[in-house]
Amino acid sequence: MECCQHREIDSPDLASLMEAERTRFREACERALNAMNGPIAADAAARRRLLSDSELIVSEMVESLRAGRPRVAEPSLVTAGPQVDPRDSLLFWEEFFSIVLRRLIAYADIDDRSREPFMLAVSVLYEGITARLSESLVSYSGHLLDKVHEAQRDERSRITRELHDRVGFWLNTASRQMELFEVARERGADLIGASQRVEKARFAVREAMRSLRATTTELRLHEPVQHLEKALLTAFAALPAGEATIRLNINGDEDWAPHGVKDEVFLIVREAVRNALVHGRSRLVVVGVHIAPHELRVYVDDDGVGFDTGTLSNGKGIGLSVMRERAEALNGTLTVSGTQGRGAHVGLYVPLPGHADA
Structure with a gap:
């Protein structure tokens, strides 16, 4: 079996073997995503992003092995596109780390000659994954903040509607009834009709106060219609x-x-x-x-x-x-x-x- 065949290889050989494993790595990552059966598996855009990032990490490992030093690119923060909960992406990256590490162990015999390239490859793998996780966390945090701001805007609009429709309606009604009362009084209308106007105005003011209390405590009617x-x-x-x-x-x-x-x-x-x-x-x-x-x-x-x-x-x-x-x-x-x-x-x-x- 290949995992039992210990071979002494130098840095360029390990780089070439990693290069040859690209297709195998991608297929293993796709199987891991399918097995997760979570939000990432159901989101085609998120899957593409994770698979693309995993391929970039493999490329960074190959370049680092050939250069003899770490070559990890700083990922650009992308806030647009799919937003995945970092807890979900962490599961994928844990599986990816395990997949690649098992292949590295199968290739390299940890002796004095192969220790340095092996450790370099593992270090680049770790740094690449950490960078992507950090990027995901920052991006997702920004996404959550945007949602909070959006919710706050919606809540302000809702409060405006509540005040206008519930409190404003009754205050406008009271004001209009008092205006009609003044007109009736100036015209010398009967006292019964004028008194009814005043009573309606009082009722409207009481309803305005009740609605205001409901708005400030629950921001909704005490009971729905x-x-x-x-x-x-x-x-x-x-x-x-x-x-x-x-x-x-x-x-x-x-x-x-x-x-x-x-x-x-x-x-x-x-x-x-x-x-x-x-x-x-x-x-x-x-x-x-x-x-x-x-x-x-x-x-x-x-x-x-x-x-x-x-x-x-x-x-x-x-x-x-x-x-x-x-x-x-x-x-x-x-x-x-x-x-x-x-x-x-x-x-x-x-x-x-x-x-x-x-």
Whole structure:
């Protein structure tokens, strides 16, 4: 057997034998990756990167043996491309070290003559692997930091949405009710109607405080929306509708939509209706919600003053952008259209997981 054949070789001979083993080394590394059956084995790009690095280390060993001194190139830090957990790549490099070391031992008889090239080859092997592991660790650390920063940005956006939709809505409602109260008082309207305005404003302020507490503690509602129709009717009743009429039509089984989806849809619809009343000065707002096993669609149409489509690109206010962010968070789409003097239309599409028994 080859492992029992001890031969005295000098540095160039060992280099030539290592050169001849390239294909054998790669095949052994591929088998090792397949046996790992982990994230690396499933990621074609990560596999190619590790196999390429292992071949480079073999080249460094050959060059070092021929030069009689270490020739280990400093790997360039590459943050793009596949990001592999260093714990997974360490398993591969441990196996690679074992594969190459066994071949070196099979070739060399450790005596005074072959000791130096053998130790040189092992040293280059170790340094090459260590350099790649260090590179992987630094790159992966940067990848994790990017994820943290991305999560922080997403969290800031989410907090903005929560404050706008939950706290801002009720404060705007309270402010509008007080404005209507002042108008009614100046016109000498009946006290009962004016008192109702004040009571609605008080209710809105209390809801704003409750929502603010929920936002600062949990950054979410205390309870998700259980019944979308009931939640929307309650919200519409608190809106400063004045003489306007809001019609709601819901078709389909609400159980087809997860609570988290209904929660976000509720906030989008509520904001759309509020915009129609406050900014569009609509007399009629029609809301339709159609729920199917695999999708949820919403439309909000009004007969208000509409808008110039060019105003949508000005980015004024955060209401529309928040609605879009909520739709995107559901992997859905939000469309807004309107004509000045002829009302507006808001459409929402949200895909649902679907139900086999539907």
